[in-house]
Amino acid sequence: MADAVAPTQIADVPLSGVIGMPIGHSKSPRLHGHWLKHYGINGHYVPMSVMPEHLAEVLRVLPFAGFVGLNVTIPHKEAVLTLADVVTDRAALIGAANTLIFRPDGKIHADNTDGYGFIANLRQYAPDWQADAGPAAVIGAGGAARAVVASLLDSGVHELRITNRTRLRAEQIKGEFGARVVVYDWAQAGNMLDGAATAVNATSLGMTGKQPFRIPLDALSPDAVATDLVYTPLMTPFLEGAQQRGCRIVDGLGMLLHQAAPGFERWFGQRPEVDEAARAAVLE
Structure with a gap:
């Protein structure tokens, strides 16, 4: 706090x-x-x-x-x-x-206040979201991801899965935030989504002018809430794919505002x- x-x-x-x-x-x-x-x-x-x-x-x-x-x-x-x-x-x-x-x-x-903004955005646009509904899956391990990890764990997430292209950065987050954090290899990013109640893209993948988002979303449950920190475009490839799976989606603009x-x-x-x-x- x-x-x-x-x-x-x-x-x-x-x-x-x-x-x-x-x-x-x-x-x-x-x-x-x-x-x-x-x-x-x-x-x-x-x-x-x-x-x-x-x-x-x-x-x-x-x-x-x-x-x-x-x-x-x-x-x-x-x-x-x-x-x-x-x-x-x-x-x-x-x-x-x-x-x-x-x-x-x-x-x-x-x-x-990034973590505060992240959680406030989720609560505004997915008001029935519950941190303890199941594992959270975070794609990325940069500065914004660290704020997301801290806020999710503080909100009551029991298991937080994380993956990053450079595994060392994800391992560093696990070392600092503890046993509730589970690191997945980048090649297993799609599998990490299996059973996740909350899915977060905390990378720039899919952002206008950046590399495309290519992680498969086949394992993502329709019951999950999916949110992207990217807000240009508002409807990112990650959110489009999650919506097609039947997920509730929350765009990244609200985090900026909150x-x-x-x-x-x-x-x-x-x-x-x-x-x-x-x-x-x-x-x-």
């Missing part, structure tokens, strides 16, 4: 934003811009392209330049942990942060609604 966070002191015109390299693809400015306008908040959300060698300097300056916090994306999600003054338990466990809160004294609080809500609340003092208007704003 995350450590308790004192509310950020709201500046006269609070500023927040997202840092990464590159940053032009980020949909966060659309989402936060929508929420700022919807709630009539006099604030701004700024996308910033920051080179890794400039990260520490940027983070030292922004808390004293009207910024109340930031979202963090590739390639800075791991590096910011070493620069933060306070790191939540879940960010430390995952090994990455996606949300920074700047305190009035300039100290930086680092959190990871993971953003805690940061927005801490920065601007308003808990935003994750609704169809927010989805539409991001998809414009």
